[in-house]
Amino acid sequence: MSATSHAHDEAGQAPLVGSLGVDSRKLGLWAFIGSETLFFTALITTHLIFYARTKADLAAKGMLEHMDPKLYLGIDLTTILAAILLASSLTMVLALAATKSKEWPKFRFWLLATIVLGSAFVLGQVYEFTHLYHEGLKLAPQYVYEGETVKSLFGVTFFVMTGFHGLHVTLGVVWLIAVYFKVRRFAASPENPMDVELVGLYWHFVDLVWVAIFTLVYLI
Amino acid sequence: MAIAEQKLTSVSPATASSGSFPWRTWLATVDHKKIGIIYIVSAFVFFLLGGIEAMLMRVQLGTPNNTFLSADVYNQLFTMHATTMIFLMVMPMNVGIGNYVVPLMIGARDMAFPRLNALSIWLFLGGGLLLYLSFLTGGAPNGGWFAYAPLTQVQYSPTAGMDYWILGLGLTGIASIAGALNFIVTVLNMRAPGMSINRMPLFVWMNLVVSFIIIFAFPTFTVGSIQLLFDRQFGAAFFNPAQGGDAVLWQHLFWFFGHPEVYILILPVMGMISEILPVFSRKPIFGYSFVAFSGVGIGFLGFIVWAHHMFGVGMGPMANAFFAAASMVIAIPTGVKIFNWIATMWAGDVRLTTAMLYAIGFISMFIIGGISGITLASPPIDLQQTDTYYVVAHLHYVLFGGSILGLFAGAFYWFPKMTGRLLNERIGKIQFWLMMISFNITFFPMHIVGTEGMPRRIYTYEAGMGWDMWNFIETIGTFLLAFSVLIFIYNVLSSLRNGEVASNDPWDAATLEWTIPSPPPSYNFLHIPVVNSRRPLWDAKYPHAAGDDHHGPSSAPSQVRYEYTDEETEGAKDIHMPSLTFSPMIFSGGLTVASLGFIYINKDILGLPTRVAALGFILIGIVMVSIAIRGWILDSRKDSPYLSQHH
Amino acid sequence: MAEHATHDQHAESHESHSTRFYWMIGAILAVITAVEVAIFLVKDTIGHELFLAILFILSIAKGAGVVMYFMHLRGDARIFQLVFIVPFLLAVTLCLGFLTIFSHHVGIAG
Numbered sequence: 001m002s003a004t005s006h007a008h009d010e011a012g013q014a015p016l017v018g019s020l021g022v023d024s025r026k027l028g029l030w031a032f033i034g035s036e037t038l039f040f041t042a043l044i045t046t047h048l049i050f051y052a053r054t055k056a057d058l059a060a061k062g063m064l065e066h067m068d069p070k071l072y073l074g075i076d077l078t079t080i081l082a083a084i085l086l087a088s089s090l091t092m093v094l095a096l097a098a099t100k101s102k103e104w105p106k107f108r109f110w111l112l113a114t115i116v117l118g119s120a121f122v123l124g125q126v127y128e129f130t131h132l133y134h135e136g137l138k139l140a141p142q143y144v145y146e147g148e149t150v151k152s153l154f155g156v157t158f159f160v161m162t163g164f165h166g167l168h169v170t171l172g173v174v175w176l177i178a179v180y181f182k183v184r185r186f187a188a189s190p191e192n193p194m195d196v197e198l199v200g201l202y203w204h205f206v207d208l209v210w211v212a213i214f215t216l217v218y219l220i
Numbered sequence: 221m222a223i224a225e226q227k228l229t230s231v232s233p234a235t236a237s238s239g240s241f242p243w244r245t246w247l248a249t250v251d252h253k254k255i256g257i258i259y260i261v262s263a264f265v266f267f268l269l270g271g272i273e274a275m276l277m278r279v280q281l282g283t284p285n286n287t288f289l290s291a292d293v294y295n296q297l298f299t300m301h302a303t304t305m306i307f308l309m310v311m312p313m314n315v316g317i318g319n320y321v322v323p324l325m326i327g328a329r330d331m332a333f334p335r336l337n338a339l340s341i342w343l344f345l346g347g348g349l350l351l352y353l354s355f356l357t358g359g360a361p362n363g364g365w366f367a368y369a370p371l372t373q374v375q376y377s378p379t380a381g382m383d384y385w386i387l388g389l390g391l392t393g394i395a396s397i398a399g400a401l402n403f404i405v406t407v408l409n410m411r412a413p414g415m416s417i418n419r420m421p422l423f424v425w426m427n428l429v430v431s432f433i434i435i436f437a438f439p440t441f442t443v444g445s446i447q448l449l450f451d452r453q454f455g456a457a458f459f460n461p462a463q464g465g466d467a468v469l470w471q472h473l474f475w476f477f478g479h480p481e482v483y484i485l486i487l488p489v490m491g492m493i494s495e496i497l498p499v500f501s502r503k504p505i506f507g508y509s510f511v512a513f514s515g516v517g518i519g520f521l522g523f524i525v526w527a528h529h530m531f532g533v534g535m536g537p538m539a540n541a542f543f544a545a546a547s548m549v550i551a552i553p554t555g556v557k558i559f560n561w562i563a564t565m566w567a568g569d570v571r572l573t574t575a576m577l578y579a580i581g582f583i584s585m586f587i588i589g590g591i592s593g594i595t596l597a598s599p600p601i602d603l604q605q606t607d608t609y610y611v612v613a614h615l616h617y618v619l620f621g622g623s624i625l626g627l628f629a630g631a632f633y634w635f636p637k638m639t640g641r642l643l644n645e646r647i648g649k650i651q652f653w654l655m656m657i658s659f660n661i662t663f664f665p666m667h668i669v670g671t672e673g674m675p676r677r678i679y680t681y682e683a684g685m686g687w688d689m690w691n692f693i694e695t696i697g698t699f700l701l702a703f704s705v706l707i708f709i710y711n712v713l714s715s716l717r718n719g720e721v722a723s724n725d726p727w728d729a730a731t732l733e734w735t736i737p738s739p740p741p742s743y744n745f746l747h748i749p750v751v752n753s754r755r756p757l758w759d760a761k762y763p764h765a766a767g768d769d770h771h772g773p774s775s776a777p778s779q780v781r782y783e784y785t786d787e788e789t790e791g792a793k794d795i796h797m798p799s800l801t802f803s804p805m806i807f808s809g810g811l812t813v814a815s816l817g818f819i820y821i822n823k824d825i826l827g828l829p830t831r832v833a834a835l836g837f838i839l840i841g842i843v844m845v846s847i848a849i850r851g852w853i854l855d856s857r858k859d860s861p862y863l864s865q866h867h
Numbered sequence: 868m869a870e871h872a873t874h875d876q877h878a879e880s881h882e883s884h885s886t887r888f889y890w891m892i893g894a895i896l897a898v899i900t901a902v903e904v905a906i907f908l909v910k911d912t913i914g915h916e917l918f919l920a921i922l923f924i925l926s927i928a929k930g931a932g933v934v935m936y937f938m939h940l941r942g943d944a945r946i947f948q949l950v951f952i953v954p955f956l957l958a959v960t961l962c963l964g965f966l967t968i969f970s971h972h973v974g975i976a977g
Contacts, residue, residue: 018409022944024332028405030947031435034954035397039439041958042473046447046458048962049469049969079904086900090893093937097886139450141457141464151464156456160447189862204937208930214900215926219907220919408946436954440961472965523957527968538975539968 029198033205036168040209043164044216047157054152069145069154072137073218074128081124082214085169088117089207092200099196104187111180111196114203118173125166129159158217165213168206175199248800250334251742252323255341257638259316262345263309269352270304271705273297275698278662282695284683294679295362296381300351302365303385306485307392308348310623314488315340315399317630318427320638322403324733324740325421327412327749330797332405335856338804340399346812347391353816354384361385364677366474366529367448369459369467374452380819383452386445387815391808393438400434403427412732414751418512421731421754422505425512426491429519430484436523437480444473453822468533475526483522485619486586487515489626490557493579496633497561499729500576501568504755507560514553521550531602540599547597554590558583573727574648578629581656585621589614592667607677610670616663628655628708635715636722640738644719647711655704662697665690730755743795746788801855807848814841884936892936899929 018024054069095110136144137155144150179199183192246254277297280289289297323331331337354360359379363372372382407420407428420428448470450456457463459470498505505511527535527543535543561583570576592614596602605611636642669687670676681687725734732749733740734757753759817837820830857863903925910918935941940948971977 018332018405019411019413019415020409020944020946022409022946024405024409027409027946027950028333028401031401031404031950032397034950035401035435035439037951037954037958038436038961039443041962042440042443042476045962045965046443046469046473048966049466050464052966052969053464053466075904075907079900082900083897086893086896089896089933089937090889093889094886097884097889139454139456141455141460153457153464156450156458160450160456164446186863186866189866191860191862201938204933207937208933211926211930211933215903215922219903219922404950432953436957466969469969472968476961524960524964535968536973536975536977 023194025194025198026201029201033201036205036209040161040165040212043157043161044212047161047217050153050157054150054154057152058150069137069143069150069152069158070218071145072132072135072143074131075218077124077128077131078214078218081121081128082210084117084121084124085207085210088114088121089204091117092203096193096196096200099183099193104183107183107196108180111176111183115173115176115180118169118176118203122166122170122173125162125169129163161217162213165206165209168209172199172203172206175202245800247805248802250330250338250798250801250804252319252331252334252337253638253740253742253744255337256316256318256320258341259312259319259344262341262348263313263316266304266308266348267313268705270301270309271702273301273304275702277301278695278698280679281681281691283692284681284685284688286680289679291679292359292362295364295677296355296360298677299361299364299381299385300355303351303361303389305619306365306481307389308344308351310485310619310627311392311396312344313627314430314485314623315344315396317492317627317634318403318423318488319399321634321733322424322427323406323410324637324736324744325424325731326407326410326415327732327745327751328406328410329744329748329795331402332410333402334798335801335804335852336398336402338801339807340395340402342805342808343391343395343398343811346808346815347388347393347395350391350812350815351384351388354381354388357384366478367470369448369465369470370461372448372452372470373460380823383449383819386449386452387819390442390445391811391815393442394811395808396434397438400431403431404435407431412745412748412751418509419751419754421491422494422508422511422515423488423491426487426494426515429515430487433480433484433487433519433522437477437484439477440473441477444470444477447473453818468530471530471533472527475529476523479526479529480519480522482618483518485623487518489582489623489630490515492630492633493561493582493626494557495729495731496575496579496629497564499633499727500571500573500579501565502571502728503564503568504730505560506563506566507556508754510556511560514556517553518550521546521553525550528597528602531599532606544597544599548594551590551594558587558590573632574643574645574652575629575632575727577649577652578625578632581652582622582626582629585617585625585656585659589617589619589621592617605670607675608670609666609674609676612676613663613666613670616666620659620663625655625659628652633727634733635712636726637733637738637740639716639719640722641715641719642722642726643715644711647707651704651707651711654700654707658697658700658704660697662694662701665694725757728761730758732756735760741789741792742797743792746792746795796859798859799855801851803848803851803855806844806851810841810844810848812841813844814838817841889936892932896929896932899925899932903929 020027051069058068091110091113095107095114098104098107098110132155137158139156139159141153141156142149142151143155176199179195182195183189186192246258249255249258276289277294280286280294319331319337323329351361357380359381361367361381361384362379363377363382363385367382367385371377407424411420447456447458451458451460451465457465459465459467461467494505494511525543525547527539528547531540531543565580592610596605596611596614632643632648669690672686674681674685674687681691722738724736724738726738727734732751735749736745749756814837817834817840820834821838823830823834903922906913906918906921913921934951940951968976
């Protein structure tokens, strides 16, 4: 690490590498990701608690199978969304690799691909939300399924949880675009690799949250 | 370290600069010392507001069947008193002192992220102002500081007060998380050469632990309050049992944050005590590693005891037993700290300065609060005492007798470093004794009325319950307590003007902040120090005792005020400090305005005009935030060596 | 790892993942996702417990792949591992603790 921070001094960059031998911004971002982990855990846990309750309620009334609110969630669209986000993680890491080897055309291609995939995910989620809304799932403590009203917080917990994930993806796309333009303008800046690495870490974390939501909400 | 020496009398404090107040250098500052002082001053103003709320409540409760306050106003006052004291007083006061002192203690020139630091202070102020704005706009929050559902649902709390509470605390919460990330990176990554983790002053240690607690505890509160906001604004019913929600879920989400929160309030103060006791006992802290690691232990255990606030809910014997046992285990690391502090004073050359008196006051009062806390950790006793004044007595012994007495110790200890003047010791000691006595007059009888069954949060009570005399005594105590705070204010104001000029090192202390001028220059250290021990300054002053565990009596404290010479100050011009920026303030102003709009986005107060105005506020907020982000990027470019040259 | 303005090869051996390596990880993660969906479609035939067990193992493998290789946590500075793994364990505690309490299981939380 000392060698690399020395290199920074030569490049005229104030050394951000500190007493622990790591980059300050990266340490801050990892700690922030730790904090966000608990944020999403609380949202997912709330969803699981109320979903278990809905299932128990329906079973008690003898209408379990066809009333399960999960039937709203189409597995096909969700799988596509999961694949899109996973692919964007791959393009993100490829963009970072291109930054490190200073292959700028490659970097631009992979970062733009990440931006496009991220936007596609957000649009897919908007489509999913409007679709569910028209099916009858609302941000309200009851939903209508096949003409019957079922009291359940499924819509509430689902929309709040996935909505906050979608918000994180949206902010991630904005951050990606900002990094794209900054790197394009200051191609020789020694800050570039860290800028890309930071947005990448955030992006992969958002993908990671989707891995959890995909399993715990859509599949189980 | 090259330093010029001048006699005290020949130097006037640097604060006495002529001309008008330099607003710009304060409002656009990114200097951790100035930000720390803004934190401290604003937290103190909130302390006075919270104190006034407490006095109003005590006047109401001084006599039975009193009609001084209505039940509604009383509810607003106890909610705002607790919210103010916890979120707007003790937390930011800890952060403020930490902001000022931590970078100095570890030999850094600033926090790791100076602009983020500025964002934290303005977001905290925005959140605090938003909370207090509610008094003028139809009613303050009135659901208690832990906002139990379903009392906080719209139908039971129809004013916008709880919305102000959610969004105001949301803003201060963002400020806290941003500040905590800043502390974590600063402490881990900005230490001077040789300042290894196990050489850090214990105040720095405790700030590190608390910062981790903040970033791990706040998210559940954020989630809970977002869900509550959805309940109130969009009818989501997360916590409304009538519609399938769960009121107990709020309690779990809240206390998963709320219990670590009490350690957020006390641990930094324990760190301050661990700095002050050794200095005024002229002995190194007894069992440094034990004090440090028991702080870490308290931090960890704090996350698995949350439900001991909820024994009254009826969680079942197994859950109760687990949370009771885990809570009692916390007494162990806490006891370790207390015994280490006592052992530090033992056989020391104790100097009873005001700071030391407050530190000893902290230990004695905290022991009482700790013991009543252990009784409350036992479910059978808790079921008797929960929601009585016994709990009020307990929490004031740990938060006032603990945190606030400790903060006064810190104030007397670091005031000379921050201002260049000493607080008056004689007035300080009078104030200390008045505060100690009146504190006990106010809060000790609450143990008695609590065990006699007086519930907390009632706005009045019948005569002849056996509570009349004690309540009257408590009210008298409150006024004495307020008077002691007035004495402190007088002490501060008069000492700022005419106080004894402080040397660099007026207490003969051991840590790095006392090696530089009082108050320090903007860059703190002309040369980043190299550290070889836990007590760098003592080792420099007393080389014969270096490494010796017993520091022993010394010569009189230094009477010399060090100033950098003109030549050296000239050299300091090469030290690059981040430039002034208004962007953090505009950013937090925008978020505050947008939050205010969000409160009214779905309220049927004046119909359409309200909603249009609310939408307008949100849009203005978004515009302000966008302007701030652009300005932030441009301002940060100025400090980037590469980007500033190739722009 | 932090800085790569100049590439210092001996200091960052773990950084030398080729783009081919990332493609491989991406392919494995895609296959895991496909298997997850496949067993979801046949979950009635394999039984609920087995379905859950397979699903959890696959998801943990997928998450671990993202964290270790895409986020480079494997082989990165210890402090990054600490500030991620500690809150992750706390999060697992939170989730399991809450689910236990809200199971209202008589004898444990009821």
